[in-house]
Amino acid sequence: MKKQTVYTLLVIAFVLSFFITPLGDYSKILLNRFFATSPTIIKVEKRGKITDYDWKLKDENWNIFNFEEAKGNVVFISFWTTWHMPSQAQLKDIQYLFDTYGDRIKFYVITNEERAPVELFMEEEGYTFPVTYQIIGEPSPISLLKPPGSYVIDKSGSIVIHQNAIADWDNDKVDQLLNELISE
Numbered sequence: 001m002k003k004q005t006v007y008t009l010l011v012i013a014f015v016l017s018f019f020i021t022p023l024g025d026y027s028k029i030l031l032n033r034f035f036a037t038s039p040t041i042i043k044v045e046k047r048g049k050i051t052d053y054d055w056k057l058k059d060e061n062w063n064i065f066n067f068e069e070a071k072g073n074v075v076f077i078s079f080w081t082t083w084h085m086p087s088q089a090q091l092k093d094i095q096y097l098f099d100t101y102g103d104r105i106k107f108y109v110i111t112n113e114e115r116a117p118v119e120l121f122m123e124e125e126g127y128t129f130p131v132t133y134q135i136i137g138e139p140s141p142i143s144l145l146k147p148p149g150s151y152v153i154d155k156s157g158s159i160v161i162h163q164n165a166i167a168d169w170d171n172d173k174v175d176q177l178l179n180e181l182i183s184e
Helices: 003-020 022-035 085-101 115-125 172-183
Strands: 056-058 064-066 075-079 106-111 131-134 150-153 159-163
Touching: 022 085, 075 085, 085 106, 085 172, 115 131, 150 172, 159 172
Parallel strands: 075 106, 106 131
Antiparallel strands: 056 064, 056 131, 075 150, 150 159
């Protein structure tokens, strides 16, 4: 075989590995993380505000609680599912945020899935952030985003970040913003 043919076959095998092997899933997650950018911070004059925090959700033990507990706190909300690769790619950064700010920020990592697959996924991946379950049909004070959409809300209820796609949450820009919001 010619050298060019061997290279072509190797490229084809590499591309096929993305579609037919578990290595492909891992590679797609890495590529999603690689191309993720820092979330965009909304200018102060353009920020929307939450006025009504009345929103019923379920905690990791399947107990119903009200989002009103978040009022007056810095809040991080992220929508995700276990089967969605961009969601999976973002969870490592969310774990970093939770490990760093978990005692100073309210975290709502929200899924609309059933409990069993979420618990299995969390255990397999070693994530410890709290999972929040959406109650389908329950009115929400914010727009429910498609995974991996996220929000950061300040203590007064202003929406500081409204991110509709995967983001890189593990960076100095986000750390600086969160520290500023916490100290307000």
